[in-house]
Amino acid sequence: MTATPIFRAEGIQKAFPGVLALKGVDISLHPGSIHALLGENGAGKSTLIKVITGVHAPTAGKMYLDGAETGFASPRDAIAKGIGVVHQERNLFPRFSVAENIFLEQLADSWVRPVDYARLNREARPWLESLELDIDPATPVSELSVARMQLVEIAKALSLKSRVLLLDEPTASLTSSETDRLFTILRRLRDDGTSLVFVSHKLEEVQEICDRVTVLRDGENACDSRPMQGVDRNDLVQMMIGRAESGGAWRHRDTEAQPEVLGLTGVATALGHRDIDLTVRKGEIVGLYGLIGVGRTELAKCIMGQFAVTGGELRVDGSAVRIGSVAEAIHRHGIGYISEDRKGEGLILQHTVLENAGVPIWRKLARAFGSLSDRRVEGVVTPFLRKLEVKTPSLAQTAGNLSGGNQQKISVAKWLAAGVSLLIVDEPSVGIDIKTKAYLHDLLRELADNGTAILLISSDMPEMIALADRIAVMDGYRIRGEVANTGVYRDISRRIMDLIHGESAARAG
Amino acid sequence: MSAQDLVPASAGPLSPTGGGLSRTRFFLSNEFGLILLIAAFVAVFAFTTRGFLSPFNLFSLGRNSAVNIMIGLSMMTVIVTGGLNLAVGAIGVCAAMVCGWMIEVLALPWPLAVLGGLALGAALGFVNGWMVVRTGLHSFIITLATMSIFFGAMIFLTRAESFRAMPEVFSAFGKMKLATYLSPLLLVTLACALLLAWLYRFTVTGREMLAAGANPAAAELSGINVNRAVILCHVLSGVLAGLAALMLVTRNGAAIPSMAGQLGQDWLLPAFLGPVLGGTLLKGGKVSVLGTVLGAFLVTMLTSGLLMLQVGAFWVQTFLGLMLLVAVLLDKARRSYLARRNLA
Numbered sequence: 001m002t003a004t005p006i007f008r009a010e011g012i013q014k015a016f017p018g019v020l021a022l023k024g025v026d027i028s029l030h031p032g033s034i035h036a037l038l039g040e041n042g043a044g045k046s047t048l049i050k051v052i053t054g055v056h057a058p059t060a061g062k063m064y065l066d067g068a069e070t071g072f073a074s075p076r077d078a079i080a081k082g083i084g085v086v087h088q089e090r091n092l093f094p095r096f097s098v099a100e101n102i103f104l105e106q107l108a109d110s111w112v113r114p115v116d117y118a119r120l121n122r123e124a125r126p127w128l129e130s131l132e133l134d135i136d137p138a139t140p141v142s143e144l145s146v147a148r149m150q151l152v153e154i155a156k157a158l159s160l161k162s163r164v165l166l167l168d169e170p171t172a173s174l175t176s177s178e179t180d181r182l183f184t185i186l187r188r189l190r191d192d193g194t195s196l197v198f199v200s201h202k203l204e205e206v207q208e209i210c211d212r213v214t215v216l217r218d219g220e221n222a223c224d225s226r227p228m229q230g231v232d233r234n235d236l237v238q239m240m241i242g243r244a245e246s247g248g249a250w251r252h253r254d255t256e257a258q259p260e261v262l263g264l265t266g267v268a269t270a271l272g273h274r275d276i277d278l279t280v281r282k283g284e285i286v287g288l289y290g291l292i293g294v295g296r297t298e299l300a301k302c303i304m305g306q307f308a309v310t311g312g313e314l315r316v317d318g319s320a321v322r323i324g325s326v327a328e329a330i331h332r333h334g335i336g337y338i339s340e341d342r343k344g345e346g347l348i349l350q351h352t353v354l355e356n357a358g359v360p361i362w363r364k365l366a367r368a369f370g371s372l373s374d375r376r377v378e379g380v381v382t383p384f385l386r387k388l389e390v391k392t393p394s395l396a397q398t399a400g401n402l403s404g405g406n407q408q409k410i411s412v413a414k415w416l417a418a419g420v421s422l423l424i425v426d427e428p429s430v431g432i433d434i435k436t437k438a439y440l441h442d443l444l445r446e447l448a449d450n451g452t453a454i455l456l457i458s459s460d461m462p463e464m465i466a467l468a469d470r471i472a473v474m475d476g477y478r479i480r481g482e483v484a485n486t487g488v489y490r491d492i493s494r495r496i497m498d499l500i501h502g503e504s505a506a507r508a509g
Numbered sequence: 510m511s512a513q514d515l516v517p518a519s520a521g522p523l524s525p526t527g528g529g530l531s532r533t534r535f536f537l538s539n540e541f542g543l544i545l546l547i548a549a550f551v552a553v554f555a556f557t558t559r560g561f562l563s564p565f566n567l568f569s570l571g572r573n574s575a576v577n578i579m580i581g582l583s584m585m586t587v588i589v590t591g592g593l594n595l596a597v598g599a600i601g602v603c604a605a606m607v608c609g610w611m612i613e614v615l616a617l618p619w620p621l622a623v624l625g626g627l628a629l630g631a632a633l634g635f636v637n638g639w640m641v642v643r644t645g646l647h648s649f650i651i652t653l654a655t656m657s658i659f660f661g662a663m664i665f666l667t668r669a670e671s672f673r674a675m676p677e678v679f680s681a682f683g684k685m686k687l688a689t690y691l692s693p694l695l696l697v698t699l700a701c702a703l704l705l706a707w708l709y710r711f712t713v714t715g716r717e718m719l720a721a722g723a724n725p726a727a728a729e730l731s732g733i734n735v736n737r738a739v740i741l742c743h744v745l746s747g748v749l750a751g752l753a754a755l756m757l758v759t760r761n762g763a764a765i766p767s768m769a770g771q772l773g774q775d776w777l778l779p780a781f782l783g784p785v786l787g788g789t790l791l792k793g794g795k796v797s798v799l800g801t802v803l804g805a806f807l808v809t810m811l812t813s814g815l816l817m818l819q820v821g822a823f824w825v826q827t828f829l830g831l832m833l834l835v836a837v838l839l840d841k842a843r844r845s846y847l848a849r850r851n852l853a
Binding site for chain 1: 707711712713714716717719720723724726727728729730731732733734790794795
């Protein structure tokens, strides 16, 4: 250790009733450094962050700020001592302006004095400029893109004079170009002497930007604040999951001769898609690549019958169909959709595991007068939950209490149980850890091998190239072209990017 | 289908509903708490008042709680969707008045008139549900409006006059005593409650209502027709409100426009007390039929007991309001306790 750490935590323990979430964790944060905090879901990362930011008081252990022992009575106290955090969930008020959000805690000097908006906006500007954010401080946050909201949160944390800034999965909802910009900014903050903590599941990013790393496993240090130098991806994975990464690589599969399950010819939709041509054959994994907001999820919802197809032809199993409702898509045509928004659209968090896993098959299993017992659903659903190794104390457990990975497994299991012949999978590995992700990839391959047609929507390029047989590239609500996957990352990623930036490809060709 | 060809792995960390835990969970449940409260208050009233356990008082207690429970169930079916139905009283009175009109003016046989009343309840419920689904507005606004519309139209059409020439069967049924103390009305209500419990626990329709209430977007993408489920909840609410009003008719021997107060507002407190005391989630998606029954019963019993203690009627209202608050706070405490123990 060269410099003295700004912040040091030693032997932090945190007990919740029934669980010891942290069992004596150490971490030291140095000025001018970007520190990776890694670990699988449930390893204790979030708890550690909450301890460092004053949300939880540790059960045991000591914390030092600039070498002097310290403690945080509340999040405000931690902020006052220079520790800022950008949480994974957005913590902005959508209707408030950018400036109001940044200075939320310091809006006016006294509670009767009116807020001086002109001053507020003026003072907000330097913080935005320091992040190269070209927006009017008076803009309501709700009008910003997700990436910009993220930057506003960082601006807010910086305005509080944070010397330590914790970023919890800041890139989870950013596109790759937005991520690059964020990284440029983070590097500049680092060079200015801020100590940054970067939490992410994307190891490529961690390796790219972090210079130190702490890995947690089961509430203990798998490594403590060691330099990133000489640590490769396999080492990180090994530390996180306690063994080497499983998960097969891409392999060639012959599906040319298989019958078409889903076919779109010249499809236009009520949401603005034009001239969409796309086919998915039996047993095939077709990737639908594109950045966020280019119409991929929207296309999925049109195929599912939630929004109308207004032109062209949509074929299921070779015959042209009109799908009027999601129920029709599922029950008549055997199409399932795993949403990217697990909490909002995928699962009913307050209901039990059993109820969630069974929804699509309720109608099918019902007997006279629509009667249906739990046992009947259990019989069908349990083998799939078992197969996916869903970790839950019981089927009666509330889905919201499970980890993100387990929730994702349930949303996969529910469609396996429904026995769909086409599965649309939207961003399957957002927010889930490496082990579950590798597992999920194996599972999708196995499903395809068994004859399910899969339409994979993802903006995670490595994931796309590891899984897909063919990759259709979407931009601006149109299909820009298709690439046959060979599994060679550099080659394929270049061809995909060429399709997105169409003109440059034309010039090159 | 293809996906079902997958071979299920044999052993896994899954067990069906845990056995030992479920008993603990029952003792921490709302329902158990209500049973304790009921038992405690029965003991208190039995000692402090004269005649609380007399056959006459038990009979009137049963008859009153039959109506109150029914009103609570009527509200509960809409709370399931995360909404509410302020028009329960108005719909109920309208159903009763149509029943009376069909008997007195159209001279139809009473069973047909009863069906007619319930059908009107269903139709008015449908209007509520359809408007909620179509406009996308919260049911609070819609039912606040329809409460006035339904009630106003009813007053206009009936000229605020009662139908008093009800057939003998009605009042006979209202006065009937089984084994000297049990009102058959209570049996009707309990039968309805059993049907509802069965609906939510053992039928696809009921499960779909709960799923649609808990998370409409997820329910929709899982193939549930959310709009239909919401409309159905309102229809059910209308029918149950009609039933509650018809029970009042058997008790009063007449269909009276003011039997639920101005705009049917007298029903609102019992309508919310039952479900809320019983642990039905106001944001929808979770329901306890047993809880609603016990909650409404507790309220009826407290009212009756307090009146027998000669506490003024206004104090009873105050007390019921307080009770609603205390119940909500207790429930909050219970929930956070369960969450900390990872039991819920």
